[in-house]
Amino acid sequence: MTLLSLVGTLFPNGIAHYALGGVLIGLGVVTIYLATGIIAGASTFLESTLSYVSDLSRFNRAKYLRSRDWRLVFTGGIVLGAAAGAVATGDFGFTTEVDAWRLLGGGILVGIGTRLGKGCTSGHGVCGVGSLSGASLTNVATFLLIAIGTAQLLAVAGVTP
């Protein structure tokens, strides 16, 4: 197998839009960081927003009450920025074929796991790895390996897409 065909096998859709998207995600993090010193992850929004509707002590910690309004603004920016990016690349209106039960059930586990584990793909995966944090590298290795195993099992069981 030549090198070129190996690259074609590993990256059948090329790498340009992946790398460009990754750089943009990083620039979004850097914009906020350089101006405010804040390293923003995406999953804290789930708990800080719950403080608006729940009295549970976990959600009403000072650091969530202090950040819940700007986390709403950050998430609103993500939604609108993605809309603009999708329009620009002709992807707007995409609809997933993944079953609702997988989205809901998987979402519940993502909600539990990211908050218990102190971060998600952006907090640990991008910002924590960028910080060479041992806890983040451990967390990312764990969720990557387990996610790959889970997706492989589902594929073997014939669940598609």
Place this chain on the structure above:
Amino acid sequence: MSDDADDRHPLFMPVIFLGGLIFGGGLAVSRMSHPEVVLDFLQLEDLGLLFVMGGAAVVSGLAFWGASRAGGRAPLTGRAYGRRLKSMDRNVLLGGAIFGVGWGVSGICPGAAYASLGVGNLPILWAIAGMFLGAYAQGYWRSRRAEDADAATATAD
């Protein structure tokens, strides 16, 4: 100036919003907003997602490294520049494992789910509802456990 709500620089919210726009744009351009793209990656059929996470981590890491080495404080908040360092404990492993199962089942993580909504993918509302339910469940359980621990301490006194 600080990041407290009553003492914020007028540019604080606009900058947060701008950062979110760029961040979300990147998620859409990379197609990580498609659960199918994530699932293809996890089934090792298209490894392109390595460039999304890797590219973002390198760009962020260079800024964290450069700014914390140079010292100084962020102009809008007066915060010192630092890195993202969380303490290591059992929850980092357990949470990562639970997240991994959920990511493998759904192809969805928090940031990508918000972006997917922006792309117009309405079924993603199932995943967003699920994430809030999951976040609530762990918060309920941990709040109760904290109260039980307080009660036990009070009784011991």
